Amino acid sequence: MNGDCELAQKIISASQKYLQSNFMPKIIDKQYINDEYLEELRFFRTCYPIRLLVIKFISIGMGKKSVVAKFNNMSGKFIVFEGVEGCGKTTQMQLCSQWLESLNISVVLTREPGGTELGKDLRALLLEKSPNRPIGEVTELLLYAADRAQHIEEELKPNLATGKFILCDRYIDSTIAYQGYGRGLNMSIINQLNQIATGGLASDLTIWLDVDVEVGLSRKRGQAKLDRIEQETIAFHRRVQQGYTELAASNPSRILRIDGSGSQDFVQQSIQEILQQRLFS
Numbered sequence: 001m002n003g004d005c006e007l008a009q010k011i012i013s014a015s016q017k018y019l020q021s022n023f024m025p026k027i028i029d030k031q032y033i034n035d036e037y038l039e040e041l042r043f044f045r046t047c048y049p050i051r052l053l054v055i056k057f058i059s060i061g062m063g064k065k066s067v068v069a070k071f072n073n074m075s076g077k078f079i080v081f082e083g084v085e086g087c088g089k090t091t092q093m094q095l096c097s098q099w100l101e102s103l104n105i106s107v108v109l110t111r112e113p114g115g116t117e118l119g120k121d122l123r124a125l126l127l128e129k130s131p132n133r134p135i136g137e138v139t140e141l142l143l144y145a146a147d148r149a150q151h152i153e154e155e156l157k158p159n160l161a162t163g164k165f166i167l168c169d170r171y172i173d174s175t176i177a178y179q180g181y182g183r184g185l186n187m188s189i190i191n192q193l194n195q196i197a198t199g200g201l202a203s204d205l206t207i208w209l210d211v212d213v214e215v216g217l218s219r220k221r222g223q224a225k226l227d228r229i230e231q232e233t234i235a236f237h238r239r240v241q242q243g244y245t246e247l248a249a250s251n252p253s254r255i256l257r258i259d260g261s262g263s264q265d266f267v268q269q270s271i272q273e274i275l276q277q278r279l280f281s
């Protein structure tokens with residue numbers, strides 16, 4: 001680990017200690033912020049938004065602007081969140097965005113389908129179930145590809161070019177999992193379409209929030225009305241899950257599995273640790 005990472009780790013530990021023991025006066029008083037003191041602090045994992053504010057505060061307060069500056073100088077990153085229904089992507093993306101923004105990183109939250117104005121119309125077509133308007137399987141595949149092509153040109157490429165961090169709810173692996181494994185469409189056609197739609201743009205990192213299909217669906221059923229794909233059979237959703245399992249196994253450096261069944265804070269902490277290891281070190 002290089003110096004900045006060690007320092008960041010120490011700062012995290014220090015802020016964790018603060019949250020547990022309300023040590024604000026000590027932390028404000030710089031004389032207490034020395035390596036020995038920081039090394040001793042090994043507590044942890046609650047109230048992460050406050051903790052992150054404290055991280056920033058201490059970083060600047062110590063005159064160690066390099067930690068924040070390091071994040072600021074990074075080029076754009078494309079991070080995708082994947083998983084079956086009810087895996088917690090939306091919540092975790094929001095929390096992750098707050099965390100990154102607390103580090104002075106500009107974040108764009110977006111999704112597929114529906115990340116552009118055209119995409120919102122496509123999303124409605126794809127997800128609103130109407131008995132008078134059936135959607136064929138190949139048509140469905142093409143609509144997802146159309147949404148993606150527009151999303152990349154209008155949203156992803158321009159934001160990456162200006163150094164933003166993009167957190168995207170679903171991308172090409174959803175098509176492989178849902179249309180490939182779920183519907184059983186031809187994988188080679190799916191791969192070709194993904195290539196056409198993306199022009200080869202791949203995520204820097206894809207986080208797969210892995211939850212049991214039944215658990216995820218029961219979370220969804222407790223919420224609003226189910227959409228057209230959520231209403232698919234349990235067997236369909238199990239095939240989708242199998243798709244994610246196989247994708248993660250065959251792309252270990254791009255797709256990282258996180259157990260999504262833990263508490264919100266624990267899952268978020270795991271995401272932050274992975275991002276720190278993979279993108280900031």
Ligand code: ATM
Pocket residue numbers: 085111112113144169170171172174175176178179227228229230
């Ligand atoms: P969200 O509900 O996670 O926003 O996703 C929209 C739906 O679109 C989701 N299923 N449901 N409900 C998965 C589905 N989907 C595909 O089937 N193929 C794709 O390529 C994408 C991006 C999403």
